[in-house]
Amino acid sequence: MLFIGTSAGEAIPNPFCRCRVCENARKVGGREIRTRSSFMLDNKNVIDLGADYLTQAFLRGITLDGVENVIFTHMHSDHICYNFLWERHVRGEGGDHPLHVWLSEEGYHFFTDVYLKQKWIGGDGAYCKDVTFHPLKFGETVQIGDYTATPLRGNHRTEFDKNSTNYLLEKGDMRLYYALDSGYFLEETFAALAGKKLTTLVMECTNPYTDKPRASEKSPHNDLFLCLRTLDRLYESEAITADTAIYLSHISPFGVTHAELCDYVTGLDKPYRIHVAYDGLEI
Ligand SMILES: [Zn+2]
Ligand SMILES: [Zn+2]
Ligand SMILES: [Zn+2]
16 A cells, blocks of 8 residues: 555645745655645555646656546545546556546535536546446445445535545455544544454544644544544544554644654554654555
């Protein structure tokens, strides 16, 4: 599995921003640079193709012609770049298998009723002819490629609140929960994950402040303190264990640098271990 991108909507550095974290990223480079979040499960399955997907692909030497399933978390532009359908359609050569796009029911209606009706994208939608869109109901398990997938509702209080989707993906012994733009987990989510003993958890830590809490249970995004509260509860209910590989992702410049965040989580006295994801991290 590969973290293609690990930033929030702004990316780091945000070209318009001269804050300490963005300036540090310009100077230091490497893991301090974050592009918009996207995650490759394997060559056939990817979660989110966002605003940076095309540049990420050539910078990381990734080809997507083998991709059979694109799973979307929601319709914010840092997570979905609608052009990917057109770019795939105009390829000269490459995989000719059909493409499956998975998204919440609400996301599906946004895609088909709003986006695909726009004349400026080509009208007849020819580039969708071998693409199947699958609207998902929260809590109903489906098979996506080799993965048993259960979409759970996020708590992302924005214009896309209703289509925010986190995914429990199970394959063999692997149990991954991918929770970007989750906000503080809903009670139904804590209940659904209890006892799961996840092998991997990817969670949003959009605002990694280490001094004091900024976010609440009603915020659209987690800060670091909300992440820790969530993790404590998940550990109590055995949704996660000491063996769960926990990765913070979807990180904005509002907080500390990558190096500072790594130091902070390493110094925590918790029964679980947290890692800070970075662009290009393979797990
Ligand atoms: Zn986002
Ligand atoms: Zn900045
Ligand atoms: Zn979002």
